[in-house]
Amino acid sequence: MTHIGLLFGSFNPIHIGHLALANYMRETQAMDEIWLVVSPQNPFKISNDLTSGDQRLRMVQIALRNRPHYRACDVEMSMPVPSFTIDTLRVLEQQHPDVNFSLIMGTDIIQSIPQWRNGQEIVARYRLYVYPRPGYDLPDLEATPNVVVTDAPMLDVSSTFIRQHLKNGKDMCFYLPAGVDDYIREHALYSGAATSR
């Protein structure tokens, strides 16, 4: 059975931390493919600087082009918002009955799972590959046999960090996957002003 790891996120924007993590998981956790599922609207995040879902999806596609084992997954684009992960998992399982799906998430995300819609069901039914994120401890996972704690190296970068610096006119080219920096400039994302180079 094909094993696919799902990395859900807002990807506002995608950065090298997301890619390094996806790479690490595929190479160390026997995953055939990694799909980055772009969520138009996280139920918990109210953000003024949330770029459109289509543009965030486009940036993920740019970052993953020519990488056949990594896919930008647009399934949530045609689903109701906000994006509840349990609903997405059900749709993906219907579309791909021959696939074994796992979830990949940082300690920042797993801490909030008890508050998610059907959070208990997600933890009970899916294998969760968890990795450390700076500032977020691993919660008590004794009763959760499906959780696999990995020691993926921590890259202390976040979309928030990148957005803040872009807003201040900084060049974040090496924090962003190839091509994404150009896309951000061309579409004047995060800075509020179009620039050329």
Ligand SMILES: Nc1ncnc2c1ncn2[C@@H]1O[C@H](COP(=O)(O)OP(=O)(O)OP(=O)(O)O)[C@@H](O)[C@H]1O
């Ligand atoms: N530097 C990183 N290294 C590894 N995983 C990361 C990193 N940044 C984000 N992730 C993970 O990627 C997934 C999607 O994250 P998300 O799109 O929220 O990125 P983010 O950088 O945390 O964004 P923001 O700063 O806007 O909250 C989450 O599971 C998150 O833990």
Ligand SMILES: O=C(O)c1ccc[n+]([C@@H]2O[C@H](COP(=O)([O-])O)[C@@H](O)[C@H]2O)c1
């Ligand atoms: O299903 C839920 O109740 C739920 C609650 C909070 C977050 N999520 C999902 O978790 C993912 C992480 O989001 P983000 O914005 O932190 O990258 C994203 O796909 C959200 O839709 C899902």
